[in-house]
Amino acid sequence: MTARSRILIVEDDTTLLRGLSDNFRAAEYDVETAADGEAGLAQVLAQPPDLLLLDIMLPLLNGYDLCQRVRQADLDFPILMLTAKGQEEEIVRGLELGADDYMTKPFGIRELLARAKRLLRRRLSEVPDRIEIGGAVLDRTSHTLSRDGDPIPLTTKEYRLLDFFVSHPHRALTRNDIMNQVWGRSIIVSGRSVDRCVATLRSKIELQPSRPQFIHTIRDVGYRFELAD
């Protein structure tokens, strides 16, 4: 019997906290709650959860600061932000401070449960050496991509970008995150370079690049790589 995943919900609105706790408990998670940022941080540091559901506008310590403090403490469990703001710059700020994904209030509970499940699964499973993406197969040992045995040529950047995507599935990735991880901190790279590389990569792995199945654009934020379970 596997242990149940532990979820910490940091939310100051009592009604929302009640509804979220009931739903996650019903989905067979162990749920802990905190009503302000400082209490949330204390709980996280005392016993890191498997997933943190984090509101942004929190009393005492806001969600951004909490997120930053968690990452500074070298804790790498997934963080899902719940934000009422819904403005791109706020979302990007949260993601760049270490959150893995976000949902804008008001959200659907089924969608939230599905996102939480995917983030937890990613945490539990190591990225395999051979990954099937649609009909194509990415071999991470030989750094090759092939479809039906035929190799699909990839540039170094395209390979590194694809490798970054498959090792960070279901996460909202900002252009800055991608630039820093794939290109390094080069000053001549811009968000446009990322967009161009994504476009060429899509043409190689997506069956219909105009309606992508794997690399999804998050408007004004970045990209999310979705892989079928």
Added chain:
Amino acid sequence: MSFLSTQVHQGIIPVCTNVAPFKLSSLPKVSVSREGLPLSSGVKFAVTLPEEAGRNLMDISLGEKLGPWRLSLAETDGDPFDELSQHRWAVHVWIAMLVVVTTFVMAWVLATALRRRLRLAQLKNDLVATVSHELKTPLASIRLLVDTLLEAESHPTEQMSGAQVREYLELIAQENSRLTRLIDNFLTFSRMERGMQRFDFHVTDVRDAIHQAAAVFREHLGDVDSCLQVDAGEPAYVSADLDALVTAVVNLLENAWKYSDGEKQILLTVHTEGDRVHVAVRDNGVGLSARAAARVFDRFYQVDQRVARTQGGCGLGLSIVNAIAEAHHGEVRVESQPGVGSTFTLCLPSQRAENASSSQPIEQESQL
């Protein structure tokens, strides 16, 4: 010599220069008075010695026939142009000062305008942030609870107990009334900001307003009888828009409720002092620092974000009370002690009781 005398009469002094062949004693003793000559002060005529020719203002040859004689205009006592140059210098100083002062005034005007615009932009941002957060949070709760109820309904295995369903429905109702109050406050605030709020003044017994306000407060917050004490006292008449007055008192009561912990005690009283009717709301809440008390009527100001988040609200309630008080030619004051509690007092000009008996609207209609 007639030529020379003419020149002297015109204010020009003939001076002998370069007179080496002549002895000093041979020079004519010429003494010319300034009187009758249009010369400025500080100038006097004199026949100068040849070696003093360098100080002359003008020095011209009189032609070959007169040989070494030269006609010179000399000054011997200071600079005759001092006054003029001082005058010009003064003009320049004044112009410079004017330019500097004008520059400073313009810079101040620009800085003030810029500050006002920045404040407006900040206000707009605050409004957007507050609206999005304060409206979306209850909406998110309602959606979550309704989704949960629907989900349970469609999956028999996840049936909820009757008590739990009722609890969810009550939570939804609470969130609903929270949304309604927020929207009412936003609308009132928006009308006041646009100057569209109209007040219909009638002579009113303040006790009617506070009883109505207490009823609304009870309706909003459920069982508050244990903490709310109303002391209406003697009849007290003011010229007021009854609805606005009720709104103001409700906002004061809700503010007292939000900022009180533990065993809340709220006292609502009415009394008359001189020509003013005082409606006071006293609480045993967290109280205010002097700095917070000075800002408490500002729009979107919230003393404690934790309280604001958990109890709802967007920092508009007290600014609405203030606007209503001003429209009634009154004021709202706060006395507070941190950790002990606060008293908010709405002071309105009192009216004679006999004006009330006519029950006619008085000739006073205000528009904010």
